[in-house]
Amino acid sequence: MPQILIIYTTLNGRTGEMVEPICEGxxxxxxxxxxxxxxxxxxxxxxxxxxxIVGNPTRFGGMDWQIKRLFDVTAFRDYPGPLSGKVGGxxxxxxxxxxxxxxxxxxxxxxxxxxxxxxxxxAHGAHYGPVYLRDTSADAIQDECRSWGRLWAxxxxxxxxxxx
Amino acid sequence: MPQILIIYTTLNGRTGEMVEPICEGxxxxxxxxxxxxxxxxxxxxxxxxxxxIVGNPTRFGGMDWQIKRLFDVTAFRDYPGPLSGKVGGxxxxxxxxxxxxxxxxxxxxxxxxxxxxxxxxxAHGAHYGPVYLRDTSADAIQDECRSWGRLWAxxxxxxxxxxx
Amino acid sequence: MPQILIIYTTLNGRTGEMVEPICEGxxxxxxxxxxxxxxxxxxxxxxxxxxxIVGNPTRFGGMDWQIKRLFDVTAFRDYPGPLSGKVGGxxxxxxxxxxxxxxxxxxxxxxxxxxxxxxxxxAHGAHYGPVYLRDTSADAIQDECRSWGRLWAxxxxxxxxxxx
Amino acid sequence: MPQILIIYTTLNGRTGEMVEPICEGxxxxxxxxxxxxxxxxxxxxxxxxxxxIVGNPTRFGGMDWQIKRLFDVTAFRDYPGPLSGKVGGxxxxxxxxxxxxxxxxxxxxxxxxxxxxxxxxxAHGAHYGPVYLRDTSADAIQDECRSWGRLWAxxxxxxxxxxx
Numbered sequence: 001m002p003q004i005l006i007i008y009t010t011l012n013g014r015t016g017e018m019v020e021p022i023c024e025g026x027x028x029x030x031x032x033x034x035x036x037x038x039x040x041x042x043x044x045x046x047x048x049x050x051x052x053i054v055g056n057p058t059r060f061g062g063m064d065w066q067i068k069r070l071f072d073v074t075a076f077r078d079y080p081g082p083l084s085g086k087v088g089g090x091x092x093x094x095x096x097x098x099x100x101x102x103x104x105x106x107x108x109x110x111x112x113x114x115x116x117x118x119x120x121x122x123a124h125g126a127h128y129g130p131v132y133l134r135d136t137s138a139d140a141i142q143d144e145c146r147s148w149g150r151l152w153a154x155x156x157x158x159x160x161x162x163x164x
Numbered sequence: 165m166p167q168i169l170i171i172y173t174t175l176n177g178r179t180g181e182m183v184e185p186i187c188e189g190x191x192x193x194x195x196x197x198x199x200x201x202x203x204x205x206x207x208x209x210x211x212x213x214x215x216x217i218v219g220n221p222t223r224f225g226g227m228d229w230q231i232k233r234l235f236d237v238t239a240f241r242d243y244p245g246p247l248s249g250k251v252g253g254x255x256x257x258x259x260x261x262x263x264x265x266x267x268x269x270x271x272x273x274x275x276x277x278x279x280x281x282x283x284x285x286x287a288h289g290a291h292y293g294p295v296y297l298r299d300t301s302a303d304a305i306q307d308e309c310r311s312w313g314r315l316w317a318x319x320x321x322x323x324x325x326x327x328x
Numbered sequence: 329m330p331q332i333l334i335i336y337t338t339l340n341g342r343t344g345e346m347v348e349p350i351c352e353g354x355x356x357x358x359x360x361x362x363x364x365x366x367x368x369x370x371x372x373x374x375x376x377x378x379x380x381i382v383g384n385p386t387r388f389g390g391m392d393w394q395i396k397r398l399f400d401v402t403a404f405r406d407y408p409g410p411l412s413g414k415v416g417g418x419x420x421x422x423x424x425x426x427x428x429x430x431x432x433x434x435x436x437x438x439x440x441x442x443x444x445x446x447x448x449x450x451a452h453g454a455h456y457g458p459v460y461l462r463d464t465s466a467d468a469i470q471d472e473c474r475s476w477g478r479l480w481a482x483x484x485x486x487x488x489x490x491x492x
Numbered sequence: 493m494p495q496i497l498i499i500y501t502t503l504n505g506r507t508g509e510m511v512e513p514i515c516e517g518x519x520x521x522x523x524x525x526x527x528x529x530x531x532x533x534x535x536x537x538x539x540x541x542x543x544x545i546v547g548n549p550t551r552f553g554g555m556d557w558q559i560k561r562l563f564d565v566t567a568f569r570d571y572p573g574p575l576s577g578k579v580g581g582x583x584x585x586x587x588x589x590x591x592x593x594x595x596x597x598x599x600x601x602x603x604x605x606x607x608x609x610x611x612x613x614x615a616h617g618a619h620y621g622p623v624y625l626r627d628t629s630a631d632a633i634q635d636e637c638r639s640w641g642r643l644w645a646x647x648x649x650x651x652x653x654x655x656x
Binding site: 059061062068071072073107110111113114 | 551552553555556557560561564565592595599603605607
């Protein structure tokens with residue numbers, strides 16, 4: 001069974017609330033979902049996964065420094081190579097519209113692409129990954145996260161089959 | 165009296181609704197505000213202004229093609245030079261959180277910076293420029309636009325004095 | 329046989345010089361390569377392709393306005409849907425280091441992701457797509473383009489198999 | 493005398509080589525230049541400066557994690573406010589064209605803008621800040637850095653006068 005690893009950190013709890021509905025969407029598609037906080041994730045978890053999804057709060061229009069350290073230091077070890085061809089994705093919480101949440105997503109995607117990962121946009125929802133703003137309803141974001149988790153799981157399955 | 169030119173285009177009307185409160189904020193500071201739609205703006209308007217603020221709806225995570233053509237073709241004439249040192253800014257409307265409104269703002273700022281313009285962030289509001297999403301209240305965005313207009317007018321005045 | 333469509337426009341000829349080696353790389357992998365200039369491409373070409381790769385020169389840190397119009401107007405017709413799940417990619421020429429060529433690539437990738445396309449980074453070469461600067465040797469860029477074309481063709485094949 | 497603080501970190505030495513010529517350009521304009529490595533910089537240095545210029549190597553298309561921590565943790569203390577209206581800027585070294593050096597610059601500028609800082613583009617040189625790639629000649633980058641330092645010093649002076 002293919003596996004997606006979710007690595008996350010949270011500031012006020014909202015990024016953390018997105019994790020469970022994303023996992024539900026992934027499992028709906030018969031893909032395993034493994035979650036690790038940025039403090040607990042091991043390099044072996046990252047190497048073993050078929051997909052890596054990263055969640056962080058909006059930190060000045062960029063990814064959280066601890067997530068960045070994970071890629072700059074830990075994932076730099078055997079670079080380039082180990083993460084190439086895996087599926088990547090990003091999600092996160094932010095404050096108001098225009099407060100940098102999309103830029104934070106994109107800064108995460110830049111890192112994943114740099115490691116050779118495969119990412120997908122979403123024409124039917126949040127195009128670059130789910131964003132939970134202060135005024136977003138909790139129900140709406142949970143639906144979005146579940147449906148996004150399913151989309152990512154399907155991409156992992158498409159690519160896994162293509163490898164055989 | 166220094167002058168700020170606002171160039172805009174609108175898709176469903178919301179970007180257009182942001183123009184008037186921005187002008188009010190600019191005028192509150194004793195700076196002239198001139199508005200032109202992308203179809204009507206002339207190169208001489210752009211050359212004459214002390215600041216140029218550009219508004220466009222979110223178009224696939226980027227600026228509207230007509231605004232892009234204005235810079236690729238019209239403003240390319242005497243490039244580089246004529247817009248250097250002027251104040252620049254961007255605002256716009258979008259759909260849902262994560263639907264590309266911040267990326268559209270940034271793509272506009274990239275063009276303005278490329279022309280040598282001076283831009284400012286905003287620590288106290290929408291950091292990269294006002295964003296009007298579908299669920300943003302009309303009152304909140306009007307307040308934000310007015311206060312942002314004042315900030316941009318003050319920057320124009322600071323730079324104009326510094327030139328004397 | 330799966331097919332990749334290359335849509336491009338060129339300013340001084342260097343973006344155009346990248347097209348042929350990319351096609352060679354694609355064909356090396358047994359995938360069909362079809363090329364169209366931005367003036368000639370038809371919406372049916374885009375709908376029919378398994379992958380769409382877009383090349384444009386650096387235009388003020390963004391994509392060329394004609395390419396933008398293609399997506400804002402032509403590809404907007406049946407949006408969202410028709411391009412979802414296809415492979416996307418971007419390449420282009422620029423002037424000096426720091427002259428906006430990467431930002432132009434990313435602005436193109438933002439549009440493709442917004443349409444639901446699948447993109448891949450490259451850990452072993454130009455991470456976001458091939459970039460041909462003024463001082464890049466013609467031999468080096470041709471090698472890079474060929475190898476990048478092969479990578480994209482392999483992604484198209486992985487995804488096509490996964491669909492069966 | 494107004495003062496610009498340069499905060500930097502370096503990976504293989506090239507980002508570090510850019511610091512001295514930037515300082516020379518700043519001093520040419522009668523502005524004080526103070527340099528601090530990311531390990532040594534103090535929050536009081538940042539509060540006292542009229543401008544803050546940040547240099548980091550390209551780290552997976554983003555800023556170095558230590559620089560990010562400086563803003564996420566140290567500069568977060570009295571946020572928002574203390575850095576608003578100061579001049580900001582970014583420079584850095586990278587590998588090959590398309591290896592993420594521009595994205596790293598922009599991720600730095602996003603943070604500075606988020607703190608309310610004023611930045612300027614450059615129509616006549618590297619538009620978003622100096623970029624030192626592996627194949628860039630050392631002479632060319634030193635000239636670019638000096639001329640860019642002068643430009644930033646002039647912006648600090650324009651804004652300082654406007655404040656009186």
